[in-house]
Amino acid sequence: MITIQYLVQQAINAISIGSLYALMAIGLAMVFGILRLINFAHGDLIMVGSYTALLLLVIGLPFWVAALGGITASTVVGLIMERVAYRPIRGAPDVAMLLTSFAVTIFLENTAIILFHPTSRPFPAPPILSSVITLGPFRFAILDLIAIVVAGILLILLTLFVTRTEVGISMRAASQDLLAAQLMGINVNRVIAYAFAIGSMLAGVVGLLWSARVGKVDPLMGFYPVLKAFVASVIGGLGNLPGAVLGGYVLGILEILLQGLLPANLTPFRDAFVFAVLIILLLFRPNGILGTTEREKI
């Protein structure tokens, strides 16, 4: 029987996983908006951040230091990625940029395999994170609540950034019309670096929350989240920041909903149903929920 407790807990679960997808999707959307690049290597920044945090934990540093270190590592690697791999081919056909992002993925994943061994390792998050609090009839996983609150705070900060700061407004301008932005004297290199830095930082945060959730890290751990983030940003409208956030939450809710509604013998195929819903959505809204058609060139 479905109880109110069950519904509330599943809702929290859905919003929590949706928060992670949303934070990942923002990173993809920021970069895609400006460069028309789908940066599949974005997922590996999760791995970079998590392994860095793990290393710092292993040498005995407190969790918050390890967390900051992990986020910093993701950010730095994201910036290096832009500078080394993407800037030299800026303006190349979209396919060339997409292939480059696969190359960066393969490079980062194999580097991690060589450095850390291909098998997964336990991620020793503090026990407090995996505990559960009871509020009346409801039981909440602390980690779910943290994910929701952290995502909420970051989304508010991000909104303030893109609407109140000059760099943030420049970023929106560049994503609408890169040439016009250049003609106005917007420093496109700087704006793109900011987009990578912010997206990578968010990926670092997601990495920590993700690793704490699943309790382990492995070199290929970024694949699944980036795929989900890609789906989320397509649902919301590629390159559109509010769309990416909305898509993330929609995807999270969809997954948990299907998990609950599908008969038990079909739940292993949950993702197939998620993608079926995506296909149906795109038939009716080819540009995503909040997407608009490309501006026509005159």
Place this chain on the structure above:
Amino acid sequence: MLLLENIDVFYDQVQALKCINLEIQEGELVALLGSNGAGKTTTLMTISGILRPRDGNLTYNGYDLTRASPLGIVQLGIIQCPEGRRIFGGLSVLENLQMGAVRRKERSGVKSDLEMVCELFPVLGQRLHQNGATLSGGEQQMLAIARALMAKPQLLMMDEPSLGLAPLIVSEIFKVILKLHQQGVTILLVEQNARQALLVADRSYLLETGKIVLSGPSSELRVNPKVEHFYLGGSTA
């Protein structure tokens, strides 16, 4: 002020500009005329540093523009108001104007210029918080010009400001161009609308398939039989 000497520009193998010579003095309003594909926009994009000449000299007050970045060229005060308006549709009118002034540091100057453009285009002042995409075509063109003015141009280059606008709006835009000219702004005006452009410009150049075929005071070009026939719709050549 601005000097183009023997400029050649290519798109890969295709030559778009052939040995262009063009000069603008401070305070002048110069028109660059020609039909579709003549190379007008290419000329502006070359001056803005988006395209690079394969050959020739391009200088601004003696400063070599072929070595400057598009950003550096904006910083020198050469501002292009691009063809097709290209305003930022998802940004508010105010944010669009802020983006025009993005390279300027003096806040008080930016503030007074904001008041100036709102006075020049009262309709923009009323819609500062509306999204650019919600404006009509004519209002978007005004926003594009206002955005360029926010950069405090020493040389303002306008690419087809009358394109696709109703006749009434076109004459309004040309009134503004004349007003800016009277205020001493140096302007390079690119137009297909030769009739209007020849009326406002001091001097004009006529571009055909990447070459300058005619140049001189606008009053002379206006009565040139070739111009009359092909560009002003006169009866016979």
